[in-house]
Amino acid sequence: xxxxxxxxxxxxxxEAFRLMALSPRTPIAGGTDLMVRITGEIGxxxxxxxxxxxxxxxxxxxxxxxxLTLGALTTYAEIRRSGLVARxxxxxxxxxxxxxxxxxxNRGTLGGNIANASPAxxxxxxxLALEAVIEVGGARGERSxxxxxxxxxxxxxxxxxxxxxxxxxxxxxxxxxxxxRKVGTRRAQAISKVVLAxxxxxxxxxxxxxxxxxxxxxVADRPIRARSTxxxxxxxxxxxxxxxxxxETVAAEIRPIDDVRSTADYRRQVTARILHRIIRDxxxx
Amino acid sequence: MTAIRFLVNGAPVELEAPGMRRxxxxxxxDLGLTGTKEGCGEGECGACSVxxxxxxxxxxxxxxxxxxxxxxxxxxxxxxxTPDGRILDDxxxxxxxTGGAQCGICTPGMLLAARxxxxxxxxxxxxxxxxxxxxxxxxxxxxxxxxxxxxxxxxTGRRPAGA
Numbered sequence: 148x149x150x151x152x153x154x155x156x157x158x159x160x161x162e163a164f165r166l167m168a169l170s171p172r173t174p175i176a177g178g179t180d181l182m183v184r185i186t187g188e189i190g191x192x193x194x195x196x197x198x199x200x201x202x203x204x205x206x207x208x209x210x211x212x213x214x215l216t217l218g219a220l221t222t223y224a225e226i227r228r229s230g231l232v233a234r235x236x237x238x239x240x241x242x243x244x245x246x247x248x249x250x251x252x253n254r255g256t257l258g259g260n261i262a263n264a265s266p267a268x269x270x271x272x273x274x275l276a277l278e279a280v281i282e283v284g285g286a287r288g289e290r291s292x293x294x295x296x297x298x299x300x301x302x303x304x305x306x307x308x309x310x311x312x313x314x315x316x317x318x319x320x321x322x323x324x325x326x327x328r329k330v331g332t333r334r335a336q337a338i339s340k341v342v343l344a345x346x347x348x349x350x351x352x353x354x355x356x357x358x359x360x361x362x363x364x365x366v367a368d369r370p371i372r373a374r375s376t377x378x379x380x381x382x383x384x385x386x387x388x389x390x391x392x393x394x395e396t397v398a399a400e401i402r403p404i405d406d407v408r409s410t411a412d413y414r415r416q417v418t419a420r421i422l423h424r425i426i427r428d429x430x431x432x
Numbered sequence: 433m434t435a436i437r438f439l440v441n442g443a444p445v446e447l448e449a450p451g452m453r454r455x456x457x458x459x460x461x462d463l464g465l466t467g468t469k470e471g472c473g474e475g476e477c478g479a480c481s482v483x484x485x486x487x488x489x490x491x492x493x494x495x496x497x498x499x500x501x502x503x504x505x506x507x508x509x510x511x512x513x514t515p516d517g518r519i520l521d522d523x524x525x526x527x528x529x530t531g532g533a534q535c536g537i538c539t540p541g542m543l544l545a546a547r548x549x550x551x552x553x554x555x556x557x558x559x560x561x562x563x564x565x566x567x568x569x570x571x572x573x574x575x576x577x578x579x580x581x582x583x584x585x586x587x588t589g590r591r592p593a594g595a
Contacts, residue, residue: 149473154434154451156497175495182493183474185452196452200498224487248567249545250478253487254494335566336476 149185150192160204160284163197163311168286171308172197176220177254179247180263205258205313210235214316219258227252236317238325242273242344245327248335258312264302264369267339267408271298271370273327275362276344279317285310301368322350323358326425330417332408339365340409341417345425347380352431355382361422366403366414375400376422385430393426394419436500440465441509451497456480458496459506467507467540471569478568481541482506488548490567507540510547522585523547532581534572541568546582556583 154175157163166172173193175181184190199205205220208229215236217226223243226232232240246252246260246269260268261281274281274294281292283306292305299305306312325346331337342364347356359380361373376397383389403414434451437444440463447462456473459465459482471479473492480491483505511518523543526532533539542565549564561582562575570578 148457149454151450151452154495154497156451178493178495178498179475182454182495185454186473186492188474196495198451198495198497247475248478249548249564250481250488250490250493250567251475253484253489335563336569 152193152196154196154198156198156201158201160202164286167309174199176256176259179251179255214318217257217315219312219314221257223252223255235319238327242270242327245329262312264298264304266369267365272342272344272362272364275370275372276346276360277317279315281315282313283310284313295372298369322348328421338408341365341414343421355384356380366401373397373400385426390423390426394423397422434497436496438499439503441505449496453496454492455494455499456491465506465508469537478541479538481544483544488545507543522588526581526585530577530581532577534574538568538570542578556586
């Protein structure tokens with residue numbers, strides 16, 4: 148039988164912060180990661196659990212000051228259904244649709260994906276490429292952490308033991324193009340072999356690219372930005388030469404590993420190939 | 433232990449259970465509703481699918497503390513209870529008609545994922561059906577007949593009453 152650790156269900160954020168300050172508890176939101184740990188299938192069961200599901204403060208999707216704000220408890224199904232997301236950041240709904248299948252999308256949350264800090268977390272490269280800010284908090288107050296400072300080592304985040312992920316703010320940028328690709332064994336229910344998110348700014352298709360952000364999942368011990376490739380693409384146009392050079396640069400930049408889901412060679416080749424394809428499509432050639 | 437109250441197939445249930453007990457275990461062990469099956473126990477296979485407040489979910493991934501005050505439907509609640517006995521849901525009848533079940537372990541989950549799909553207005557389109565049951569694995573590889581069954585139920589459900 149699965150381990151059944153003690154759990155508390157706070158009714159508001161203040162109570163949740165108080166409990167977290169008392170002693171560290173492992174938060175549970177949609178349970179898609181944590182419930183697998185209580186069966187001992189993956190990882191070790193937590194000692195004490197904090198059920199976040201009744202914290203209404205952590206729900207909702209809103210547009211505020213030119214930023215899309217998503218509460219930590221926002222599910223992938225809610226992201227897919229949201230008219231606001233469809234209008235302001237459709238690529239986020241596209242990414243949410245690649246997570247698991249309907250059962251997982253109904254339960255899994257954006258905050259959970261962030262806090263679980265899997266190197267294969269589907270949405271994390273997108274948050275990196277979009278320069279999202281992750282707002283966290285606890286009894287000592289709230290603070291904002293840029294996505295590229297959040298995942299600091301293998302399955303390790305910048306969260307203090309008494310802090311919770313509260314919400315994500317994503318700046319909406321005029322003239323920004325964003326592309327997202329996930330490669331897995333099959334389209335549904337697959338843990339990714341490679342996740343790639345690319346963002347750049349360009350007023351017109353013929354313009355040079357600026358503010359290029361390239362982020363990758365499943366190719367390192369954490370979701371990463373590919374900064375050498377970003378630099379290579381900065382100021383370029385979407386030509387065949389650019390695509391060839393960027394593919395070569397990213398293949399040299401990343402250090403993926405062989406594991407149960409894929410091989411280093413496959414990951415390096417597929418990453419380069421996806422990037423090449425995105426640049427080709429953007430250039431319209 | 434936590435007091436947990438919820439509705440299962442329309443009937444109110446009240447029990448004392450550890451808050452982190454899996455809904456799957458509450459249903460099967462505490463309530464004796466063994467129609468819900470355990471396949472992988474890690475949210476991959478969908479055999480333990482139930483309907484929670486209208487959404488299809490994997491009951492192996494839901495702690496009991498999160499179902500307090502909620503509405504759950506399991507495969508036992510699909511057939512309608514009438515004075516003349518149980519009348520099969522359109523989907524159950526269609527699975528019988530097309531041979532949509534082999535070993536039967538995936539069938540309850542398939543039925544519930546398909547029920548939510550049809551309730552949301554889903555039709556007989558094969559690609560849409562395949563996406564709706566993408567979280568449900570069949571070990572007998574019987575997908576073709578399962579998809580046929582759901583498409584048949586979609587057609588049946590669209591016929592006007594009495595037709």
